[in-house]
Amino acid sequence: MEIEKSQSPNKNTLKQQVSVDKNKNGNLGLFNKLQKERKNLPIFKHRQGLLDKIRSNQISVIAGETGCGKTTQIPQYLIEDGLNKNRMIAVTQPRRVAAITIAQRVAQEMNTTVGNKVGYSVRFEEAVDKNNTKLLYMTDGMLLRETIVDPSLSRFSIIVIDEAHERTVNSDLLISLLKQLSERRKDLKIIIMSATIETEKFANFFESENIIYLEGRCHPIEVFYSKKPHADYLDAALNTILQIHFEEQDGDILCFLVGQEDIEDMQQMLEEKIELFPKEAKKLKICTLYAALPSHLQLLAFEKSLEGERKVILSTNIAETSVTIDGIKYVVDPGLVKTRKYNPNKLIEMLLVVPVSKSSAMQRAGRAGRQSAGKCFRLYTKYTHDTLAEFMLPEILRSNLSTVILQMKAIGIKDVKGFQFIDRPHEDQFIESIENLQLMNALDANENITLHGKEMAELPLEPIYAHFMLVAFATNPNSISVVLSAISLMQVENLFFIPKGAKISLLDVLLRFQLGNSDQLTKVNMLHQYYLAKNKKSFCKENFINQKNMKKALEVRQQLENYFLDILKKRSKKNQKQNTKASQNQANALQQSEEQQIQEELAKGNTLKKLQEEHKTAIQQEINTEEFVSCIAKGLSVKAAKLNNDGTYTIIRSNIQAYIHPESLLFYSKPKPEYIIFNEVVSTIKTYLRDITEIQFSDFKDISK
């Protein structure tokens, strides 16, 4: 997918980059052209001022709208002036693709290739040269993980947190940790970069007055409001799109809708209207864009519209920040967004449609003015706009804190409630999450992290899955292969894509792979068959599987397997140390010989394979269903539910009533199982349990509150 076009190289420069790669001496023509472009950026005239301020302050807050060049230029200025003192600069991004494409762009501007002086580091992918890389673009999640291993982040002399205004849990947490770290590491420079409006919040947080404002480079956008509120927002959006099409000049339309369902409805309504267009009317092409759409269909929205044709893109919030589409001149904004909210009392995540914030509305409008002047039609009144919140509620206030608290404990922060958050989560969020971690034995009664908790924190998973994995192995080591597959699959959404109007249901597809009375086992069976399939592409096509996400499940599985084997290695080392404590003299020798042995094995490249065989982690053809069912009952017992007389279920831990999701294999099963484990609760108009496995009462452990 094409992400943040302004920051990523366009097709021409990509081609040219290949020639740079081939020619080690560099493409001087391109380099000179890029240097000229750099000097024409509006940020260039602030270069010296920026450097002076950053040099004389430990902490700087930089405000600048998207497109002003701050992400690509400022790190280069710092290196050109030697402010990094020959050590590495980290620049964090909330999204993987942004980190990669920006690194590519900057490498080009610095006449080098990615992985040399400029690198990137994201999950599953890294291009870094230990000795050479001076500028590292990374996801904020990667830097956060690094703080667990090295709390003083000693690789870096400057850390830049970009897009801080998005207020993701990761960047919020990083900013708080950096504030603490700035006391201990006076040599570390910290730069917070944010969109204009929220900078003062960050400056106040750091008790700093060093705010630098940069002007953007956006084209003018005319904003129109509705005169009266609309009863039906889809209807209003439909009329607005048609009005633009018939009355406005050329240019594509981007319409924000809340979800897949509304997008499909709107698509149908528009198609019906287009049927009735007069023959001489200009053509209107409909494109849709949402995360569950397979990438080859997403790409259609990025294709340039043909001469004499107008494109309308019906999109979820994905087009607000995650992707940028060229050529948009008109934005239709109903002012609504679907958002997740966690209820710590009911232990339930809810998806709610809520009004957008003023800053979101501004960001959406900005999508119309990236190449030329544009127009934004807001389907709400000016009065309504004035009543909107300034910003969306930060993610940390809407989340389950279990992961955050376990990470903080693993870093060594004992007093999590006394920690300085930018926005403090609610007391109930702390209480519930600490209790939850104690239930899993990740924290002890005094809220100190246990050995089990430390191992859990090493795994890139929500605590409950990390717990499940370790408990499953302890219960029955033979089950680990299936458990690894099941957990990996539970991390990936949208495994299937069934086009609207297809004569097959998701359930029909699941039945082809059914194994036991379990959605999890059925999907494991499918994953293992995919893994063994010679022609993976046709396997996916035949079974309506989203191949990209299937690949992702295998990637996750590989990574989890590696982490898991690491944990086992650490355990055996620790045991060895303890066993040899009595004979201190031998200890060193033994450790050395073990180290040597591991090194030798590594050299042979056999370690992983050997460990895989030893611990049965590799993907197996044979799946033992009984073993898995018993493991999931023990490892995921906080996600157990019991059947009621009326056919509904009660979630045992929270005592909440719920229904089996219609996409589950168990939706039709009769009689309904007495006890089940579910993976997920979703609350829409009803509360549903998704991904279900029937368990036996004998395996069940009571965890009610």
Added chain:
DNA sequence: GAGCACTGC
């Protein structure tokens, strides 16, 4: 009998 926005390790 009915339906999940987006991102990250």
